[in-house]
Amino acid sequence: MGEQASKIGKKLEGYGEYIFQGFGWDELARDTEIKCSRKTTHAKQTHGLDLLMNFYNPYLGDKQGVVVECKNRQMKSITQSEINTWLLELINAIECAQSAPELENIHTGSMNLNTGLLLIHANDHFEGEKFNKYLSNLKVPSRRNPINIFVAGNSEINRWNALRNKIQKDYNNEFDFVYPSIEGSNMARGKYITINQLYSKYIFAQDIKNTEVVEGEHKYLKPITRRIMFSFDEISKTCFEYMWSMFKALQFQDAKELVFVFYPRKKDDVEYVKENFIKTLYQIDNPINDDIKNRIKIDFIDNRDLSPVDVGGV
Numbered sequence: 001m002g003e004q005a006s007k008i009g010k011k012l013e014g015y016g017e018y019i020f021q022g023f024g025w026d027e028l029a030r031d032t033e034i035k036c037s038r039k040t041t042h043a044k045q046t047h048g049l050d051l052l053m054n055f056y057n058p059y060l061g062d063k064q065g066v067v068v069e070c071k072n073r074q075m076k077s078i079t080q081s082e083i084n085t086w087l088l089e090l091i092n093a094i095e096c097a098q099s100a101p102e103l104e105n106i107h108t109g110s111m112n113l114n115t116g117l118l119l120i121h122a123n124d125h126f127e128g129e130k131f132n133k134y135l136s137n138l139k140v141p142s143r144r145n146p147i148n149i150f151v152a153g154n155s156e157i158n159r160w161n162a163l164r165n166k167i168q169k170d171y172n173n174e175f176d177f178v179y180p181s182i183e184g185s186n187m188a189r190g191k192y193i194t195i196n197q198l199y200s201k202y203i204f205a206q207d208i209k210n211t212e213v214v215e216g217e218h219k220y221l222k223p224i225t226r227r228i229m230f231s232f233d234e235i236s237k238t239c240f241e242y243m244w245s246m247f248k249a250l251q252f253q254d255a256k257e258l259v260f261v262f263y264p265r266k267k268d269d270v271e272y273v274k275e276n277f278i279k280t281l282y283q284i285d286n287p288i289n290d291d292i293k294n295r296i297k298i299d300f301i302d303n304r305d306l307s308p309v310d311v312g313g314v
Contacts, residue, residue: 019157019160019161019164020053020068022164022167022168023055023160023164023192023193023198024055024177024190024191024192024193025053025054025055025066025192026053026054026055027051027052027053028052028053028054028065028103028106029049029051029052029103029106030049030050030051030052031048031049031050031051032048032049032052032102032103033046033047033048033049033102034046034047034049034093034096034097034100034102034103035047035096035100035101035102036092036096037096037099037100038092038095038096041092042092042095042096044092047089047092047093047096047097048093049067049093049097050067050068050069050070051067051068051069051070052065052066052067052068052097052103052106053065053066053068054066054111055192055193055194055195056190056192057112057192057194058179058188058190058194059179059194059196060112062110062111062112063110063111063112064111064112064115064194064195065111065112065113065114065115066115066116066117066195067090067093067094067097067113067115067116067117068116068117068119069086069089069090069093069116069117069118069119070119070121071086071118071119071120071121072121072123073120073121073122073123074122074123074124075122075124075125075126075127075130078120078122078131078134079134080134080137083118083120083134083135083138083151084138084139086118086120087118087138087139087140087149087151088141090116090118090149091116091141091143091147091149093116094113094114094115094116094147095143095147097113098113098114114145114146114147114148115147115148115149115150115195116147116148116149116150117149117150117151117152117195118149118150118151118152119152119157120151120152120153121153121154121157122153122154126153126154126155128153128154128155131153131154135151138151150195150199156198156199158303158304158305159232159263160198161304162263162301162302162303162304163203163230163263163301165302166261166301166302167205170299171205171207172207172208172209174207174208174209175205175206175207176189176190176191176205176206176207177189177190177191177192177193177197177203177204177205178204178205178206178250179194179197180204180250187250189206200232201231201232201233202229202230202231202232202233202243202246203229203230203232204227204228204229204230204250204252205228205229205230206225206226206227206228206255207225207226207228208223208224208225208226209223209224209225209226209257210222210223210224211223211224224255224256224257225255225256225257226255226256226257226258226259226297227247227252227253227255227257227258227259228259228261229243229246229247229252229259229260229261230261230263230301231243231260231261231262231263232263234265235262235264235265235266235269235272235273237276237280240276240277240280240281241280241281241284243260244281244284244288253292255295256295257295257297258292258295258296258297259296259297259299260277260296260297260298260299261299261300261301262298262299262300262301263300263301263303264300264301264303264306265303265306266306267306270300273298273300274298277298278293278296278298281293281296
């Protein structure tokens with residue numbers, strides 16, 4: 001685990017392209033210094049931007065910019081005081097980046113730039129409970145113009161790596177993320193995953209799979225639609241029921257394959273899903289029938305905390 005953690009740290013030092021370009025995010029600037037335009041309040045002469053990225057957000061109908069700040073430290077160096085400082089510095093950097101002349105050569109157009117992502121990676125031994133306690137006690141400074149800050153620790157970084165690797169390994173160029181219920185309109189699809197989706201317990205997608213069909217002496221490939229649901233929720237029968245209710249709400253059940261992909265958190269989660277997922281869907285109100293059962297596929301994302309799988313070469 002220590003060696004893998006060190007390698008992930010080095011990838012972080014190469015910044016978020018390793019994680020986020022796999023999700024369709026575009027890199028606009030890296031290791032960029034901008035002048036501080038609010039020296040009185042920020043008490044800085046310049047701000048350093050580790051990474052400026054963007055992606056198309058269908059819920060905004062525009063590009064969403066994200067300033068990514070990467071911190072790779074030993075766990076003992078990740079303290080409440082340090083996280084508070086990093087958070088404030090990131091907010092201040094975004095404020096100045098919104099009108100920085102150093103970024104004028106970047107074709108941002110009407111890009112919405114009010115979002116930051118603070119990646120904090122413990123390169124020795126991650127203490128999840130302590131880290132979550134720090135987050136619950138964060139001091140978030142108020143601003144006249146709201147700035148949205150997301151914070152990710154080892155757990156999120158590992159989960160996103162695992163999701164990205166799963167998609168790259170098992171799906172093709174026809175793979176799209178699905179954005180449900182945009183202002184009451186039909187759902188949309190695209191190559192980008194939004195930052196909010198990354199933090200969601202459930203992510204929807206679809207792709208086209210070529211399946212071999214045999215008719216007499218002839219064989220040919222027939223494209224079929226796969227509707228996909230990734231779950232990062234705690235695995236339980238209640239979770240199974242909720243997943244199926246959302247699947248039906250999106251009218252996903254009409255596809256040729258209905259794929260449910262789970263992220264196991266405990267050693268017995270895989271067996272529990274295999275033994276209980278289909279069984280649970282037969283026992284709910286308005287249960288599934290045999291036709292739906294035969295179209296359901298169950299799959300799993302490798303959790304590096306449970307297995308020695310090398311996550312994306314990390």
